[in-house]
Amino acid sequence: MAVESHTQKKPFITNTGVTSYGIATNKSHFGIGTEEILLDDVECTGEEDSILECPNEGWKINDCGRVREIAGVKCSDEVTHVTLNVTVSLHDGSFEGEGRVEVTRGDETGSVCDDYWDYKDANVVCKMLGYSVGISVKNAGYGSSTGPILLDNVQCQGSESNIYDCVHEGWGNSNCGHAEDAGVICGTERVTKKARIELVGGKSGKEGRVEMIYGGVRGTLCSQQFDDTKATIISPDVDKFTIEHLKYGGQTVVNILTKLINLIFKTVAVPNNLKIGIGCPLFKNGGKPKEDPNSYRRITITSAIGKTIEKLHLSRNKSSIKNQQSRLQKGFTEGESPTVAGLVVTELRIEAKEKRLPIYIGLTDAKKAFDIVWHAGLFREMHKMNISGDNWLLFRAWYEDLTTKVKWEGNYSRGFKEKQGVRQGGVWSPTAYKVFINSLLKIYEENKIGSYIGSIYCGAPTVADDVTLIANDPYELQTMINIQMDHANKFRYSISEQKSCVLKIGDKSEHSWYMNDQKLNTPINATHLGIKRDINSKFGVKEVVPDRIQTARKTVYALMGAGLYGLNGINPKVSVHMIKCFVIPRLLYGLDIIRLTKTDIAKLSVYYIQLLKQIQHLPSRTANSAVLVLTGQLPIESEIHKKMLSLFRNIADNHGSVERSIAQRQLALKTRDSESWFIQIIKLTEMYELPSPIEVLDLVPEKHIWKKLVYNAVNDYWKNILILEARTKVSMKMLNVDNFKVGVVHNIWESSGSELLSVKRACVKAKIISGTYTLQADRAKFNGNRTSSLCPLCFKQSEDLMHFLIKCNSLEGVRRKFIMLLRNLLNDKINALLVDDLFNFEDNLLQLIVDCTKFQFLKQLWTTIERLSSSLCFGLHQKRTSLLL
Secondary structure (H helix, E strand, C coil): CCCCCCCCCEECCHHHCEECEEEEECCCCCCCCCCEEEECCCCCCCCCCCHHHCCCCCCCCCCCCCCCCECEEEECCCCCEECCCCEEEEECCCCCCEEEEEEEECCEEEEEECCCCCHHHHHHHHHHCCECCEEEECCCCCCCCCCCEEECCCECCCCCCCHHHCECCCCCCCCCCHHHECEEEECCCECCCCCEEEEEECCCCCEEEEEEEECCEEEEEECCCCCCCCCCCCCCCCCCCCHHHHHHCCHHHHHHHHHHHHHHHHHCCCCHHHHEEEEEEEECCCCCCCCCHHHEEEEEECCHHHHHHHHHHHHHHHHHHHHHCCCCECCCCCCCCCHHHHHHHHHHHHHHHHCCCCEEEEECCECCHHHHCEHHHHHHHHHHCCCCHHHHHHHHHHHCCEEEEEEECCEECCCEEECECCCECECCHHHHHHHHHHHHHHHHHHHCCCCEECCEECCCCEECCEEEEEECCHHHHHHHHHHHHHHHHHCCCCECCCCCEEEEECCCCCCCCEECCEECECCCEEEECCEEEECCCCCCCCCHHHHHHHHHHHHHHHHHHHCCCCCCCCCHHHHHHHHHHHHHHHHHCCCCCCCCCHHHHHHHHHHHHHHHHHHCCCCCCCCHHHHHHHHCCCCHHHHHHHHHHHHHHHHHHCCCCHHHHHHHHHHHHCCCCCCCHHHHHHHHHHHCCCCCHHHHHHCCCCHHHHHHHHHHHHHHHHHHHHHHHHHCCHHHCCCCHHHCECCECCHHHHCCCCCHHHHHHHHHHHHHHCCCCCCHHHHHHHCCCCCCCECCCCCCCECCHHHHHHHCHHHHHHHHHHHHHHHHHHHHHCCHHHHHHHHHCHHHHHHHHHCHHHCHHHHHHHHHHHHHHHHHHHHHHHHHHHHHC
């Protein structure tokens, strides 16, 4: 617990049941405990009803040491009210929120007898635990306790706040046996915001180490005072100042900074302490040796106040820079996407192929481009961009006397002056580099050197320092290389001859290109903006999809530590979210700007479906439609189409850009047989019944409107295909595909919780619902009836799903308990006639067990029913397995 202003006498939080005054203790006065630290920097006024209402760092967020930082309290003798409430806990349940009820008062813990036990009693217990509702479980449904039975004949009204307030025989008075231990199943939604406080390790109940019980978690509170070096403050500058100080500092900080910044702009003078940066070496990886300094990229943490000034200064000059920036520069530019440079390369190659022209693509690499920018040359280029007067003087002042200290393993070097380069990590740096390189791109544009699409110049698509030179004539490409070398010599930077290369496409004759008298490599493939392009395949990208799949596999492997795998892993609901956040972006990077073949799409689909099967622990023979329906996902092809259509809308909205000009030309002149990317957009809009590309160019829709339109159209198209396919699968006849919603996992995963055992149970249920749980009837079918289909347990009937789940006498002992629980649940909630219909007709009962979502009138109970049915299926599975061994 934070001790700021907390040593004085204050009313103590009443979660202990004590209305009193207390004095805080720190430095683990009452011992350190063994529990997790749950709260840090707690600052109460004393008026709060719960300690969670006091300002704090957040649940389980702390930077405390264990030994001397556990909070305690000494309560005064001025006690006005004391309540000894009984606490409850649940045991031996499969999920959080269910189990045998045990009650505790003082040092005594025991179970509750189930005489008169009903849903009202269950509601009181569940509300004590923070849940909204509950249902009762009788006859030791969660096993027998070994302790005493402390409550009997409990008769609650449902409105009590504590089970001890209900009518009962008295504490410890009972004539029951443990075969009558009561249990509950609580609803999934927690509603309470109260935390229970206990004092542990003191000499009396009025003092001790503060321990908190909230949401079933017990832990301690940290007593450490606020410290600027605490771990929750991320990347502070040399003065320990962060952006968070600006964000939460209040009006006083704003007023002071406003005066300071106005003075800096007025005097055109930047204080030297705002120019000090912390240089952090970042290992590039990629198999590079760690002992080589060139294997590290320097990222500079600059002053938080300085960033604010840079941002304001840049906003003044952004429009002037953009107006004069080359149309071929796609890096760090508002309204531009770096991938568009890759799209220009794609279109140039297709254009050359359709015109039967050779094309030469020069990929050049500047050595440490950002680190060796010549300051005097940068200042001159800034002036040529019409940045003049005080704006220019302030920029120059910013780059005078720049100082950096290197941070390594927590230590700082002495400061050294920076005479070249723009800081990677500075607000101005990306724009400054674009200004520095802009004159090179302008030379190409003004002299029309390089490739065209029609009358549109496209010879040097660039992303920041990645300049790509493209020509249809080998001598013209050499001229472009020479111009770049002249520019590099003039502006004092270097081009790497070893990393630069030329892709020669559509020309089998011998040509050589030189840079600084060194011959450039002409490989059969090379990587441009993360996309591996080759010279031999139809679209020049045959290795892209295998590379993307390999990258996705590495990402999944990296996430395995977080539980991203099948059996014994996390809930597939969480796994799907992790896949969408981390795996899909890497899997699909760059695929929206190249031409994919049917083989490429097939490879992606196979990998994606297999991944979804693995996280659900489903066999490889599971129908693809079942895999997608259970996870609420669409085929991977739909995600690529969404990205392509979104990119096209952004191109249409970027007026004056080279890509918009290309779009207008290709849509106007190309036939449907063309391989142009923009012709594929026409086919996609027709496929999804969207406005045509010409209509979008003429009247560009708002981004959010287009996104919603595209997502709805694509989702509906593939959803209908999935539902139609699922209805043709015999194995999926029990799966309710009518309830399928894109982005929403099936009720199996929605209700299974996060516990390991509950996920295991849901995995068995997923096999049953997808028709891949193998029974004897299935084996006979697979073997052409050469194997008997008789149940290997009872030998009375063919062992199909109906027999396994409902009829087999050998499994009746397991089945009876769960069917009784299920029937009791429904009797409490719905009409008795409906209950009879569900349980008296075997087909209805089978459907209820396998997929209850087909019964819409049970919607409020889907989660609870699914939990019970998953437990039933898992219990039957275990019993069957044990009997067959």
